[in-house]
Amino acid sequence: MDERERYFWDLTGYLVVRDVLTKDEVQEANEAIDDYSKQLLREGMDNSDRGKRKVFGGKVVRTDNAYPEFLRIPEPLSTPFRKMLVHPAIVTRLREMCGKGFRLDHGPELIAHTRGVEGLRLHGSGNRHKPYVAYHHQGGDSFCGGVTVSWQFAIAGQGDGGFAYVSGSHKSKFHMPDDLKYFRDHKFAVRQAEVRAGDVLFFMDGAQTHGTFPWKAAHQRRSVLYKYTSRASSRSGIAENLAPPETYWDETVTEGMTDAQKAVMWGPYSNFHEELPYLDVQENGAVESVECTDPRDIWSDNRG
Numbered sequence: 001m002d003e004r005e006r007y008f009w010d011l012t013g014y015l016v017v018r019d020v021l022t023k024d025e026v027q028e029a030n031e032a033i034d035d036y037s038k039q040l041l042r043e044g045m046d047n048s049d050r051g052k053r054k055v056f057g058g059k060v061v062r063t064d065n066a067y068p069e070f071l072r073i074p075e076p077l078s079t080p081f082r083k084m085l086v087h088p089a090i091v092t093r094l095r096e097m098c099g100k101g102f103r104l105d106h107g108p109e110l111i112a113h114t115r116g117v118e119g120l121r122l123h124g125s126g127n128r129h130k131p132y133v134a135y136h137h138q139g140g141d142s143f144c145g146g147v148t149v150s151w152q153f154a155i156a157g158q159g160d161g162g163f164a165y166v167s168g169s170h171k172s173k174f175h176m177p178d179d180l181k182y183f184r185d186h187k188f189a190v191r192q193a194e195v196r197a198g199d200v201l202f203f204m205d206g207a208q209t210h211g212t213f214p215w216k217a218a219h220q221r222r223s224v225l226y227k228y229t230s231r232a233s234s235r236s237g238i239a240e241n242l243a244p245p246e247t248y249w250d251e252t253v254t255e256g257m258t259d260a261q262k263a264v265m266w267g268p269y270s271n272f273h274e275e276l277p278y279l280d281v282q283e284n285g286a287v288e289s290v291e292c293t294d295p296r297d298i299w300s301d302n303r304g
């Protein structure tokens, strides 16, 4: 990472590195994506929930981001994606962005939007504050807990749609207005990234306000996203399966524990879906396990 990139990354919360892949490498990956898409279609994957595999107009629109699909597919199809996982252009930058011990938290996931696919609302704005993916700097170093690396396999020119971001929002003191979140009256703040096949886009997932513009181009959007975190951050992916007290510890430890005791025995992960309890102290001093009805409560603040 050179001085200009470092400055730009810190200032804006994203970075595009041009022409990381050669034309041949782009072609190889695109052929693998074609094959993989056919495989998904053959298997009848058609699910309209976000985050699940989706098929739109006979083409795969978005794969599941919770599991490393592209690392699971048999060789040689997965070879290009295994190379990208530790490509030198990624390693040199991630070492600075989220620490030398960075790791893959989840992904890689494919976004393969075709014309007419809707966008995705803006999110990840630090609203509410999430310490594990936040951006901060101290003692001359900057640090971001969650960095997504988005490899590009098709051009996204101005107006085509695709990755949307608010430059500098990772340092914003104020919450994003709701209107902006849903792309209403947004043009003053939200920009579309312009990328070409072979480019790599880094962004501060979680810290920066970002989302997706509807896809308008005649060709298919093709981005493959790898979700990295610092060694000590835990977002979702495999951590979600390992986190329950009986797995993270083992049943001989957790057996006979009260609900309150079990509540602190969960392993680290953050994209939980309501099953993670938290603790509260009643006026009479009793410590109680509270059912989490809104996962964001866990991170809302330490005072309530």
Ligand SMILES: O=C(O)CCC(=O)C(=O)O
Pocket (backbone or CB within 6 Å): 111, 120, 148, 150, 162, 163, 164, 205, 210, 211, 212, 213, 223, 225
């Ligand atoms: O690349 C995009 O369109 C945005 C992806 C996104 O919002 C995410 O991965 O959280």
